[in-house]
Amino acid sequence: MEGSRSETENPNAAAPPAAPRSCYSSFWTRVEEKFCTWHMVKMLALGQLLSLLICGTAVASQYLAMVYHVNTPMLQSFINYCLLLLTYTTSLAFRKDGDNLLQILKRKWWKYILLGVADVEANYAIVKAYQYTTLTSVQLLDCFGIPVLMALSWFILRARYRPIHFIAVAVCLVGVGTMVGADILAGRKEGEGIAVVVGDILVLVGASLYAISNVSEEYIVKNLSRLEFLGMVGLFGTVISGLQLGIVEHKDIANIQWNWKIALLFVAFALCMFALYSFMPLVIKVTSATSVNLGILTADLYSLFFGLFLFGYKFSALYIVSFVIIMVGFIMYCATPTHHAEALSSSLPLATSTGFDNLALKIEENRLDAATVSPVQRKESRAVETVTTTAAL
Secondary structure (H helix, E strand, C coil), X not given: CHHHHHHHHCCCCCCCCCCCCCXXXXXXXXHHHHHCCHHHHHHHHHHHHXXXXXXXXXHHHHHHXXXXXXXXXXXXXXXXXXXXXXXXXXXXXXXXXXXXXXXXXXXXXXXXXXXXXXXXXXXXXXXXXXXXXXHHXXXXXXHHHHHHHHHHHHHCCCEECCHHHHHHHHHHHHHHHHHHHHXXXXXXXCXXXXXXXXXXXXXXXXXXXXXXXXXXXXXXXXXXXXXXXXXHHHHHHHHHHHHHHHXXXXXXXXXXXXXXXXXXXXXXXXXXXHXXXXXXXXXXHHCCHHHHHHHHHHHHHHHHHHXXXXXXXXXXXXXXXXXXXXXXXXXXXXXXXXXXXXXXXXXXXXXXXXXXXHHHHHHHHHHHHHHCCCHHHHHHHHHHHHHHHHHHC
């Protein structure tokens, strides 16, 4: 009894060895910890929300073109920029907790003019390309923007990628190729194009301009503010698209036979585009421009699914396969975060702003550093100072 009691009460007694975990269970545990997270679910949901908004703009534009023979992409974009102007530029003009509209214009007006040109012309070039080349060419060449975006992120945002990111991008592009193959097998043809080379060049230019706009958006949203990006894009986008509208589309607008259905389609396009511009900075801020562009590759598939009911498209099982492939690539990319190279302090330009934000940040860092010093460290520091002073005397 005493022996058994001592064994029971002995806290130092060795515990029985745990059963070894199988490699199979360990593998699935790691997979669950990496992929089955709330962050991943949120990224998937936000990415597909953006895809649905893009799908809404595509369906509205296609319905206007096919049913009512209305081809006015610049007018549609102009309405969206006007909404951004009324909502975000006005808020930026009365902003009190940071740089307002006038202060931003004084320092960076030319930069936002270039950004406005890139954004407006990217939208126009892609839509205009459909008049010259085939749908297959647009879908394939539009993916050119992803490697351009990654290259710009590498040099401008100093993003650094791991091999898994390049594999994930390749998987997504395979999914796009599968979608194009499904179009061909389903016999979906929308003209052969009247000048294929011109259309292909427009797609490449539009994809590159989209990449420039998205990289600029990521930098502004993460380093400045979402309000500044949307306010300045709304201001200069309205001016640039309005001027271009009067030059290239005034005849097409005059020929529109307006009715409530056409007006409703314009409103639907504008609301979807406005929501897309409003939500995309939020998604980019928590992810990156590259991951967002990979996630919205499914927008064409959503448009195809709506086209089954609205435009009589033929269904192919490869559409489902391509959707799954794109989502797998997107999950692979988001599961492994990118990292950023630290810029050398000597290569950084001096701040040209009022400096209050940088000064406040420096004061806050010093205060936090002082707060993290323990009493023991303070006592040791005082002792070292006393010994140094005594030795000097």
